[in-house]
Structure formats: C-alpha cells, structure tokens
Amino acid sequence: MEKIKTGVQGLDEVLEGGILSTSSVLLAGVPGTGKTLFGMQYILQGALEGQPGLFISYEELESTIVKHAHNFGLDFTTHIKKGLITVVNQEISGKLISFRALLDLMQKRNIKRVFLDSITLFEYIIFDKKADFRKEVLEFTRALKKLGITLLATSEKKETDIDNIAYNPEDFLFEGLIHLTKIRKGASFERCLSVAKMRGQSHMMGIYPFTINEEGIIIYPKQIPFSLIEKDS
Numbered sequence: 001m002e003k004i005k006t007g008v009q010g011l012d013e014v015l016e017g018g019i020l021s022t023s024s025v026l027l028a029g030v031p032g033t034g035k036t037l038f039g040m041q042y043i044l045q046g047a048l049e050g051q052p053g054l055f056i057s058y059e060e061l062e063s064t065i066v067k068h069a070h071n072f073g074l075d076f077t078t079h080i081k082k083g084l085i086t087v088v089n090q091e092i093s094g095k096l097i098s099f100r101a102l103l104d105l106m107q108k109r110n111i112k113r114v115f116l117d118s119i120t121l122f123e124y125i126i127f128d129k130k131a132d133f134r135k136e137v138l139e140f141t142r143a144l145k146k147l148g149i150t151l152l153a154t155s156e157k158k159e160t161d162i163d164n165i166a167y168n169p170e171d172f173l174f175e176g177l178i179h180l181t182k183i184r185k186g187a188s189f190e191r192c193l194s195v196a197k198m199r200g201q202s203h204m205m206g207i208y209p210f211t212i213n214e215e216g217i218i219i220y221p222k223q224i225p226f227s228l229i230e231k232d233s
C-alpha cells in the first residue's frame with residue numbers, strides 16, 4: 001500500500017514512511033497543542049504534490065486560516081487560486097452543510113486529502129445521540145475511503161496526563177490515532193507526540209518531543225522528552 005507524506009517534519013520517520021493512503025487518522029489533543037497547524041501542513045503537503053485538498057473548519061473563518069497559514073510560511077492563497085486547496089468554513093450558527101454536499105464537493109474537485117477540524121463539534125452540532133454519531137462517522141470515513149481520500153480529523157481531549165488518557169468513542173472508529181500533548185516540565189510545558197495506533201502499518205512507539213516555531217511543527221524522533229526523564233527518575 002502506498003504511503004503519503006504528512007508534511008510535518010520528523011513525523012514520517014515516526015510513521016515509517018507516512019500515513020497509508022485512503023486511511024482515516026484522528027489527531028487528538030487538548031487546546032493549543034497544534035492540531036489546526038498540523039492540518040494546514042498536511043493539506044499544503046498534498047497541494048505541493050499536486051493532490052487537491054479540502055480543509056473543513058468549524059472553528060475558524062477561511063480568511064483566518066489563510067492568515068495563520070501565511071504566518072508559518074504556508075502559502076494557501078496560491079494553491080486556493082490553482083484549485084489545489086479548498087477551504088470550507090462551517091459556521092456553527094449558520095445553515096449546516098450536509099455530509100452529502102461535502103462528498104459531492106470532494107468528487108467534483110477530485111479531492112485526495114481531507115482535513116476535518118474538528119469531529120467533536122460534529123458531535124455537538126449534528127448528532128444528539130451517541131449511537132448515531134458513531135454510525136455517521138463510520139459511514140463518512142468509509143465514503144471517503146471509496147473516493148480514494150486520506151482523512152485527517154481532529155478531536156479535543158480533556159486529559160493531558162499521558163499515563164491516563166481517557167479514550168473517546170471516536171478513537172475506535174478511526175484507523176489511526178495520534179496524540180498531541182503538553183507535559184509539565186518544572187514551571188512550563190513541553191510539547192509531545194505519540195502514535196497510539198496506525199492499523200495496517202508499523203510505526204515507532206515512543207513519546208517524542210516537538211516544537212512549534214515560525215516554520216511550523218517539528219517532531220524530534222531521536223529525542224526523549226526531558227519532562228519524562230525527570231518524571232520517571
């Protein structure tokens with residue numbers, strides 16, 4: 001099976017080549033861990049390789065997304081003009097776009113990568129019963145797979161303690177699960193990433209430190225988080 005590059009420096013090494021094409025991956029983390037930025041890098045990587053991408057946001061306006069991406073040197077504007085990036089902003093207060101309409105758009109634009117930010121809000125907005133939520137999410141991920149699309153979606157975690165992660169129902173519905181956390185180190189926090197699962201492929205099993213700077217997210221697969229060395233000893 002073909003693997004696709006994530007666009008996040010250092011992560012393809014952790015994933016031993018990248019994410020399996022047409023799979024569905026959930027990116028889980030507490031607020032401010034870099035989920036949206038991760039998605040921007042993922043969509044831009046596709047555009048750079050000529051794979052049309054769709055960025056679905058329930059949280060930020062298209063203009064804000066483009067501006068934030070620009071701050072990290074990620075040029076969304078040019079790719080939007082070329083039709084390689086499409087941004088859909090779903091206002092929580094506005095009329096909801098149906099799954100059907102999203103799937104039609106994906107087909108029409110020959111989309112290969114989708115970033116959905118975030119699945120937790122889907123739960124609030126569209127579904128009032130947990131059982132329906134699970135069924136709808138599964139149908140959505142399967143429909144995307146059929147269209148040959150690789151899906152990256154975000155979910156919000158409440159817990160930062162890496163030893164006591166509480167799993168949500170959606171964690172089981174996706175083929176891959178990546179955790180972004182912040183571990184306390186003295187009086188500040190250290191950013192860490194771990195891959196909880198990636199069905200059908202092998203990956204590195206460590207907890208890796210990462211940084212966010214003006215170039216975006218950088219993962220350090222050869223390093224151990226300082227915060228954990230101190231904690232374990």
Ligand SMILES: Nc1ncnc2c1ncn2[C@@H]1O[C@H](COP(=O)(O)OP(=O)(O)OP(=O)(O)O)[C@@H](O)[C@H]1O
Pocket residue numbers: 029030031032033034035036037038059212213214
């Ligand atoms: N230029 C920068 N240099 C260093 N860190 C930055 C820079 N810009 C943003 N950040 C960090 O990245 C974080 C934003 O990341 P992002 O918005 O992707 O997080 P998120 O997980 O999507 O958050 P939320 O759950 O609120 O949507 C900021 O909270 C900040 O800590």
Ligand SMILES: [Mg+2]
Pocket residue numbers: 035036037059117
């Ligand atoms: Mg976000």
